Amino acid sequence: MSVPKFAQIKEFILENIQSGEWQENDRVPSENELTSQFQVSRMTARRALSELTDAGILTRSQGQGTFVASFKSQSSLLEIKNIADEVKARNSNYSCTILVMESISAIAPIAIALGVEVDSHVYRSVIVHNENEQPLQVEERFVNPALAKDYLQQDFHSLTPHEYLSQNAPLTEARHTVEAIMPNQEMCEWLNLYNEEPCLQVIRRTWSSQGIVSFARLVSPGSKYRLGGHLTFKK
């Protein structure tokens, strides 16, 4: 047996999720439905669903069924995701200022990071995220236009770029680096920094099944922002 049956069923489910066919909170086939679709025993179908549930990709509820998990519950480092939620969770006022929305010609490093040809057009946005009207983070983002045609037409006051992108091209992979930098003058203005101070910079590249979606640079003043991580061994 080259590839086990339970693994085939897992792949089938993952493909449907990654293609966007099954969205967040959608119901996936029940154990009995998979049993007849794939001509396997219930225990085999169950194994596929259980393992994807343990991996955080599905959620199950006795009596109701099995559903595609929401991406929020994904993983530790990706908590660096939605700064709007983070601010609201602190009972602070969230707002954002959109500084740049444009289509530019990709110079070499950006083209390479996005996996497109040099001098081809890519989208660029610069957004300042505020907590109680004070700048907290600058988000500079370069987007592969092939995977998000309407990017420049979005209103990012109501929906963050990350939310928009993950709805249009379900992401399958993300890579981060975190470093400490000294902001340049432009960045100081954006962040309203009168005295120079070190900043935390997160670079994030995200992939979908069709390729690299976007490349973001998130810069926050060291005095106002820190990253948290938490690990438990047990359970």
Added chain:
Amino acid sequence: MSVPKFAQIKEFILENIQSGEWQENDRVPSENELTSQFQVSRMTARRALSELTDAGILTRSQGQGTFVASFKSQSSLLEIKNIADEVKARNSNYSCTILVMESISAIAPIAIALGVEVDSHVYRSVIVHNENEQPLQVEERFVNPALAKDYLQQDFHSLTPHEYLSQNAPLTEARHTVEAIMPNQEMCEWLNLYNEEPCLQVIRRTWSSQGIVSFARLVSPGSKYRLGGHLTFKK
């Protein structure tokens, strides 16, 4: 049935690991052994082992058996762990300089972070980790003496503090914060920084089942060190 059998077996295994009874890479009972010990079917014993394996706590190998996983393979952010390995993986020369090894009286913030009484004695060490004889990271660590009596007698040239501690009091939980700071003068000297530059500071607190083990502060120059993270959705 209040608590399922497979869950009881999982607890049994976890307790043995957390107590230090079963160390890294030790063998755990086979499916058949658990079957007779707990009077369950092989499938139930198997479920306990499989789920702990999926959780990264055990590793299994067909024909050989099931073993306690090494903590290296634990999780994404904990990769911030062993800087010695990181340097060696880059084919660079690793060395370290031990600056301080002492027993001090805990001032309030340190006592609170360690969960001990103010003015009680705690251990403190300061170590500089070098890559090719250049300072890469300063590790300042405060240790709860109740959980690591021989801490000051160790030779940390051969064994890192983290390795020593996790052998003596198996860790069950870790919490990190990452931030960007400007180093003070003492830190600049330790890191050999002539010009001020922003640094990445990681604060890590680690727990064992008996309480807070230690509290570490890891500082690296922004120009020489960055943190990496990687997330995959698939599989």
Added chain:
DNA sequence: CAACTCATCTTGTATATACAAGAAAATTAT
């Protein structure tokens, strides 16, 4: 109409069984 009961669909737990395949030790043959 409202409340209750019941049938049905869902996931959850547990067992007994069968065969496959990798690894290592014991046995046998050279």
Added chain:
DNA sequence: ATAATTTTCTTGTATATACAAGATGAGTTG
């Protein structure tokens, strides 16, 4: 003694079966 074979122990895959328990809607009863 060494090499090849066999046995045994391990995990891996797959099925059929049984009963428990949560959720939901249909039908019955008051």
